[in-house]
Amino acid sequence: MRVTVGNRSYEGRAIDLTGSDVPAAAVVRAIGDGDVPIDMDVNVDVDCPEPGTVHEHVGHVPPATFDRRAALVAAARALGHESPSRPALDEARSKLADLSPPPVDVAAARRRVAETGETEERLQERVAELRGRLQARRKTGADTTAVEAQLDEAVSRLSAAETERIAAEQALERAEAAARGARDRREHRLELEDRVANLEREVRADLVSTVWERFRTALRAVPGTATAGETPGTYDGDEETAALAVARIAPLDAPVVVDGLDRIAGAEEVASTLRAPIIYIG
């Protein structure tokens, strides 16, 4: 690996940048996609192999955030392990991806039923009111021609509204029946989603188990006080120690940036402890 800071070059498996004033974040970026943001105002270039997925977890120690489980899963994969549940997971995922449930489009039909129902009700009231008025006029012997005409019109509108409401209700029934089929598909998708989630858990647990003993042994080799129980997942200690142990067990081609970790004495020492190329920043 070769690191260039400004016009100085460093070469080797353990490079010490103490005193060069390069921020660790800039070095991490230079290892990753190689683009150091201009606002960092440093000229740093790292010529090294492409970082793998374990690097996302232990590429920078101490890590800003550390998901121990995910880091162990990445380490297990980097070591060539895979869970026996993996094919089932892939299959469930691809089935899920192929499943696009049709929409459940019932809202428009519901709205139409509500609206036609309201119209019908309003017209029923109007007819009743006109009938009352007509009766009252007949009693007093007043002229009924105008009211009769109004009533005739209201009755015919009511009959049309009733027809419309019945049609709307039938349309809603059909839409509900179609929705049932769409919901069956959605239910099936939910089952698949649950299956994928369960298999993902299984795969992670398997992978953590495969490297757990190595991880426990590594914890004793790296600086820091942490203990892990025999049962995979039982860990008592800080994130830095766990990150160092994961870095030790994983095959790392790209360098780990170690920055401001008091318990580490120097680049050479940490390179041999982690069995990885190191860029050490004081």
Place this chain on the structure above:
Amino acid sequence: MLLVVTYSRDARTTLRNVRRTHDATVVRELGRAALFEETELGAFLALRLREKHGDDVQIERTRPLNEFAAVPESIREAAAAYEDRETPSTPYAKFAAGTDYPDPGEMADRDL
């Protein structure tokens, strides 16, 4: 009551959160479904779920079944008699055959 059924993991999670914050309105939780109180708040919570998760939320309006008002006596009697049968392994169709008890196919075709 309002029956709210969810059809995705996200919708199910939101439903559980609603239950946690509104346990007075969420009368009962049944896995990925729940019964909400039939109040404006119940409707609001149900509609909010549907706004968020669209077709992955189904809302139905339910009411208790009054079997004495809605179910013919013959059906009620058949249910009681079948539960009281002597041989527990007898399926209903066989139990009803040759008796006055209603045939399952006929019952399936008749709406309440």
